[in-house]
Amino acid sequence: MTISEPIILGLEGTAHTAGVAVIQGKQILLNESSTYFPPQGGIHPREAANYLAKQFPKLIEKIFQNLPFKADKIDGIAFSQGPGLGPCLRTTATVARAVSLKLNKPLLGVNHCVAHVELGRTITPANDPIVLYVSGGNTQLITFLNGRYRVLGETLDIAIGNALDTLGREMNLPHPGGPHIEKQAQRGKDLLQLPYTIKGMSFSFSGMVTAAKKLIANHSISDVCYSFQEYTFAILAEATERALSCTKKGSVLLTGGVAANAHLQNIIKEVANEQDSSYYVVPRNLAGDNGVMIAFAGTHLLNSGDILPIQKSQVKPRWRTDQVKVRWIP
Numbered sequence: 020m021t022i023s024e025p026i027i028l029g030l031e032g033t034a035h036t037a038g039v040a041v042i043q044g045k046q047i048l049l050n051e052s053s054t055y056f057p058p059q060g061g062i063h064p065r066e067a068a069n070y071l072a073k074q075f076p077k078l079i080e081k082i083f084q085n086l087p088f089k090a091d092k093i094d095g096i097a098f099s100q101g102p103g104l105g106p107c108l109r110t111t112a113t114v115a116r117a118v119s120l121k122l123n124k125p126l127l128g129v130n131h132c133v134a135h136v137e138l139g140r141t142i143t144p145a146n147d148p149i150v151l152y153v154s155g156g157n158t159q160l161i162t163f164l165n166g167r168y169r170v171l172g173e174t175l176d177i178a179i180g181n182a183l184d185t186l187g188r189e190m191n192l193p194h195p196g197g198p199h200i201e202k203q204a205q206r207g208k209d210l211l212q213l214p215y216t217i218k219g220m221s222f223s224f225s226g227m228v229t230a231a232k233k234l235i236a237n238h239s240i241s242d243v244c245y246s247f248q249e250y251t252f253a254i255l256a257e258a259t260e261r262a263l264s265c266t267k268k269g270s271v272l273l274t275g276g277v278a279a280n281a282h283l284q285n286i287i288k289e290v291a292n293e294q295d296s297s298y299y300v301v302p303r304n305l306a307g308d309n310g311v312m313i314a315f316a317g318t319h320l321l322n323s324g325d326i327l328p329i330q331k332s333q334v335k336p337r338w339r340t341d342q343v344k345v346r347w348i349p
């Protein structure tokens with residue numbers, strides 16, 4: 020007799036994206052999402068939360084209409100419990116609790132950063148990699164050690180995606196700026212000087228944004244974009260190379276929305292080569308926030324009996340990657 024793998028509904032809602040997905044084992048059965056684009060400026064937490072509140076009912080309805088089986092086959096409801104923007108997390112948790120109560124299925128509280136890692140481990144051959152997680156809200160070098168995902172290095176202020184988007188706004192590029200900066204950078208020729216802010220294994224981007232903003236007045240946008248990418252990606256590469264060299268893990272996994280950047284991919288691939296390591300990247304359509312990653316991580320929680328009672332399902336806006344007990348890896 021083969022025991023079938025659990026079916027998990029995953030709900031992502033830490034910031035700009037409402038994601039709803041259904042997975043079974045490694046198979047993605049359904050995946051829907053909707054992303055908030057602020058009319059101007061950056062993401063305002065309350066407005067993003069209102070957006071999520073409007074989107075979740077529509078996405079969930081669509082998912083339930085397309086379920087290839089009855090809803091009572093679902094074994095667990097996983098949701099992004101943190102880290103993230105408080106109002107967004109609270110909205111998502113409310114939706115998750117409601118679905119859990121309605122279907123009478125266990126609630127699974129997933130750490131968003133751990134979910135990015137688990138998605139990569141599920142859909143790529145990476146098993147025990149150094150993870151470079153680069154997104155709008157987080158930038159971390161993560162690896163598994165002694166029962167937890169340890170943060171080897173991280174941004175000391177803003178995330179790389181946030182830095183790119185902030186700089187993009189200064190240059191009147193559309194939101195999110197990351198992909199537009201990538202395009203502009205391809206036309207850049209002169210490498211302009213910027214601070215190179217790496218501190219041990221960690222790094223900071225806020226001062227680099229300030230310095231890059233000052234260059235806009237006297238240089239072409241493409242040169243500023245090119246230089247900003249060269250400097251920031253070199254910092255990420257340096258820390259990644261050191262992590263590979265010190266741990267001898269033998270593989271690197273690139274994930275998060277900024278992993279869509281082809282130039283960053285090439286640089287990290289080269290670092291992996293230099294370190295005799297394998298290189299993996301999460302495909303573009305799953306690199307940003309999504310419900311699939313929450314569902315994959317939720318499967319591990321369910322399999323290791325890590326069920327979240329509703330009374331203890333408060334959100335955790337500052338939940339750190341290394342606070343999660345990873346019971347599913349021996």
Ligand code: AMP
Pocket residue numbers: 036153154155156179180181183184195196197198201275276277278279280281306307308
């Ligand atoms: P996430 O927070 O993981 O959903 O990722 C969103 C972030 O990814 C935003 O900051 C985007 O600017 C960034 N991003 C998306 N595509 C690219 C790209 N091609 N190059 C650089 N950044 C990107």
Ligand code: MG
Pocket residue numbers: 131135154155275276307308
């Ligand atoms: Mg993310």
